[in-house]
Amino acid sequence: MRVGYVQFAPEFGEVERNLDRVAELLTGGQADLWVLPELFATGYQFASARELEFLAEPAPGGRTTARLIALARESNSHIVAGLAEQAGKRIYNAAVLVGPSGLVARYRKVHLFYEEKHLFAPGDLPFPVADIGPAKVGLLVCYDHFFPEAARSLALQGAEVIAHPANLVMPGLAQLTMRVRAIENRAFTVTANRIGVEARTGETLRFTGLSQIVAPNGDVLAQAPQDAEEVRAVEIDPAQARDKHLTRLNDVFADRRPEFYRRLVG
Ligand code: ACM
Helix, strand or coil, rough: CCCEEEEECCCCCCCHHHHHHHHHHCCCCCCCCCCCCCCCCCCCCCCCCHHHHHHHCCCCCCHHHHHHHHHHHHHHHHEEEEEEECCEEEEEEEEEECCCCEEEEECCCCCCCCCHHHHHCCCCCCCCEEEECCEEEEECHHHHHCCCCHHHHHCCCCCCEEEEEECCCCCCHHHHHHHHHHHHHEEEEECCCCCCECCCCCCCEEEECCCEEEECCCCCCEECCCCCCEEEEEECCCCCCCCCCEEEEEECCCCCHHHCCCCCCC
């Protein structure tokens, strides 16, 4: 199968323009699974809760999810993308997985980063894994990369590809942690980060690019530039992620000793 990322610079508040840009960018590649950045249609740095309320949408039911489903149909692919999900009075920093027949899975960011804590409700759904045919796909959002438990919980449910929409602002960290998440879970990871700058609140956020695709052995199969758009897909074999052997005598999942971890964790 082919998996890919779309790295670009969303314009804050310009939902229609950002959706159109993604549609244009997707015509430049072919993949079974595309990953787009976190909050790709709205931008990231909301100046107030009111601004977020104005831009958040139900998912499904909002124009962003509808457009993603249309794009999945046109490109005969599945797409993972981050969006601001409105659900009653709550707004989540969410990610959706859509395919030609509609919404397949939804995730609400569990680990909120920085000012997100003042804007979004923390995730209240389990880490989701969905079978899209060629692979089982799990969803994380950005700062979740810091928490080994998040990727682990996807991998223990059978995720072969971990899709990771991101708006990273700390240079170099996720490129490292996601390689480790791939190695320790023997799963593929696809991080789609954004580029550009937002300075809407007196604070300047520089988004750090370097979207990447990592193999279960930690090899970086693709990495985008720091500061330019890139749409890139690579061929992977999800069967590699089903084999958890490190040596003939070590299966990294069978070798786990959760009875010891429970005394320390949680
Ligand atoms: C992040 O979670 N957007 C860094």
